[in-house]
Amino acid sequence: MRCKLCAREAVSDLCRYHEEAKGQVEAAYRLWKEAYGTLGWEDYLREVIKNPETGEWAVEVARLMRASSARGSAAASSS
Amino acid sequence: MSDDPSARGYTLVVCEKPDAARRISEALADGVPSTVSVGGVTSFSIQRKGERYVVCAAQGHLYDVSDPFAERSIYPVFDVEWFPHDKVAKGDAVVSRRIGAIKILAKDADRFVNACDYDAEGETIGYNLLRYGCGGAERNALRAKFSTLTKEELVEAFEKASNSPRNGLANAGRARHVVDFVWGVNLSRVLSQSAMIASQKYRTVSVGRVQGPTLGFVVGKEIEIRTFVSRPYWAIRGLFEKDGTRFVASYTADRVYRRAEVEKIEGECVGKEGRVAGVTRNVFEYPPPPAFNTGDLQKEAYRHFRLSPSRTMQAAERLYLDALISYPRTSSQRLPASIGYRKILQAICSLKEYSNANELLEGTLEPVQGDMYDSAHPAIYPTGERPRRALGYPEAGLYDLIVRRFIAAFAPAAKREAVIVTVSVGGHRFKLGGRRTLVTGWLRYCGKYARPDETEIPTLGEGDLLRLLKIEHEEKFEPRPQRYNQSSLLEKMERENLGTKATRAEIISTLIARGYVHGESLIASDLGLAVIEVLKRHAPSILSTDLTRAVEERLERIESGIEDGRSLIRETVKTISKQVAALRADEEAVGHDLSSAALATIAGQGTLGICPVCRTGKLRVIRSKKTHKRFVGCTNYSEGCRASAPLPQRGAIRPTNKVCAHCSWPIIYVGGGRLPWRLCVNASCPSKVSRKNAL
Secondary structure: OEOOOOOOEOOOOOOHHHHHHHHHHHHHHHHHHHHHOOOOHHHHHHHHHHOOOOOHHHHHHHHHHHHHHHHHHHHHHHO | OOOOOOOOOEEEEEEOOHHHHHHHHHHHOOOOOEEEEEOOEEEEEEEEOOEEEEEEEOOOOOEEEEOOOOOOOOOOOOOOEEEEHHHHOOOOHHHHHHHHHHHHHHHOEEEEEEOOOOOHHHHHHHHHHHHHHOOOHHHOOEEOOOOOOOHHHHHHHHHOOEOOOOOHHHHHHHHHHHHHHHHHHHHHHHHHHHHHHHHOOOOOOOOOOOHHHHHHHHHHHHHHHHOOOOOEEEEEEEEEEEOOEEEEEEEOOOOEOOHHHHHHHHHHHOOOEEEEEEEEEEEEEEOOOOOOOHHHHHHHHHHHHOOOHHHHHHHHHHHHHOOOEOOOOOOOOOOOHHHOHHHHHHHHHOOHHHHHHHHHHHOOOOOOOOOOOOOOOOOOOEOOOOOOOOOOOOHHHHHHHHHHHHHHOOOOOEEEEEEEEEEEEOOEEEEEEEEEEEEOOOHHHHHHHOOOOOEOOOOOOOOOEEEEEEEEEEEEEOOOOOOOOHHHHHHHHHHOOOOOOOOHHHHHHHHHHOOOEEOOOOEEOHHHHHHHHHHHHHOHHHHOHHHHHHHHHHHHHHHOOOOOOHHHHHHHHHHHHHHHHHHHHOHHHHHHHHHHHHHHHHHHOOEEEEOOOOOOOEEEEEEOOOOOOEEEEEOOHHHOOOOEEEOOOOOOEEEEEEEOOOOOOEEEEEOOOOOOEEEEOOOOOHHHHHHHHHO
16 A cells, blocks of 8 residues: 555555654644644644745645545534 | 887886876986877886886776676675776776786886875775786885875885885775675665566666665655654843943843743843843964865865865865875874975965965974874875966865965964853843954964854943843744755764775765765655665664774774785675575565655656645646646546646746745746746636736
């Protein structure tokens, strides 16, 4: 099975590099919440995507997470 | 005495390069050298103190290590031999002619002198030439050792030329070639063959003893950068005033990681008076740097001229062959008195651009000596000779850098002052400071190459009261790690003791040539990432810096004559056998991983930007199998994304890395030459629709 974001072999639904990036995105959320006091997950992802310091794979993963989060919200509101 | 090359009884001098041969002939000859042509190859014939010499040259390595089969599907190979270079790199006629000429000249020589560069590579070149090209003359040949190609030094080197039966340098050089060949050819063949089995296409995937760990550094950094998520912080600054003079001071902690804390600090400072809690004044000596060794020269040349390490060495080699500088491949940062400090400085200071250094000649000349030492050569220094030709780019800049560094080594230390003022306000501390040069010392001779920071020193004393005008904060984000460039990667290799001063630049060039890294900031390609991934998974010890370092230490022992090369080669064979077996056992998985990387590389190539429809895929150039026309499609097509657009069918297409302000689709360049035109990829872009309507 191929990674959802690139042509590499997937370890889950992502390759090991995008998986690592996902871990970094998730871990950094705690630090960002501490920094701003309050920060929603979607807002956080938006900021990470916009941030020029964010690495390429982290941006790709953040986009994917934001898209699936948006799909999840849309599905929840339609039901 | 006749200059006829067929006349017997002369000393054959072997040099590393034709330019060196010419210089040596001119230096040694009693009159003017005459040229001798044998098989289309020019050598020089001279008379010296009643004796005849013929000076010939190699052109770098004329002999290489290879395996007798030279067949890429056969591995492992451990029975290696030295072959003429034209047998290894088939059809190299230049080498073939040169070896032929030297064999003819060797027949009538009754004495041999090795005058190749005095380092492991030079010794290897000379040894092989004498052994294979001159019928075993390496045993009795004399060795002339010199660090510059000035007449004075060359004459002295030849007067003192002697035979040393135990040649540690040559043994180490030859052992290095064998070890590197066994390592490189076997690993490269198993990886390339595995990739071919998986993809049905041959592609060379090479990895070497030092190349592997070096690529590992770049890949490690690449992963760190691409997975990086920054952390926000705040920098707080206070604007203070005293007697009409304003001062900007930074909060004592450079980074405050919580916004709530920033607001608290600001709240506690606003409306309060500041008081200077302390003034720390530090005057320190700033000693001159020692003369360059190879690594330092490469780093500084990159810093000032953006020259890659290999380009620096090419330029330095030219300066050396012009007898303007000493041998540029050296670890040493020391200048021995035997080079003649005063004579060199006097010659340099006679040039207008360095005339301000004349004042140094009034005192005793004692240069600052660095920590590093090389038994073969001193630090790089200018010879004091005048250039015979106008120096172009980059030789002129490099020469200037070397001269100024040499002059600076004799100059007194500079003196600098750093002042830090601490201001207390509202229970918090702020700091400001300044730096200045009190005594220029050596800095005045280095010109633009040494311009330390000069910032105004605040005129404040302890107890002074300051009015706080404003306190402000700036939100920042931790910067992502920096990629290696060629200079910093070289530095990393030096720190890890990987490779040698002669080989590091070449290894970096090889990584670029093989497509494992690209760009000025060295970016690892997908293939580079895959090679390291495969090695980590199936043969991790190949990437071990400990293993590579241990080999370097053994080579140093061989160089010192403590051991010969045989046991190192035996151990290398054992190590590589195991690694090849491990990779072969996982051949399918290895090939699959490498082929995936090739796929990912291809998928990455030709991409134009992020797909604005699904926002996770990439738009790339696709050619229809049916119509053969090119168009743009999304890499997430199989996931359901139908973003597509037609493309112009003529002209090269390149991404601009910019998006259209109207529709966020990528903008591309179409066509080559000086004026490619820009185009939004989106056929339905509002800007195109409105233009059409206007027409």
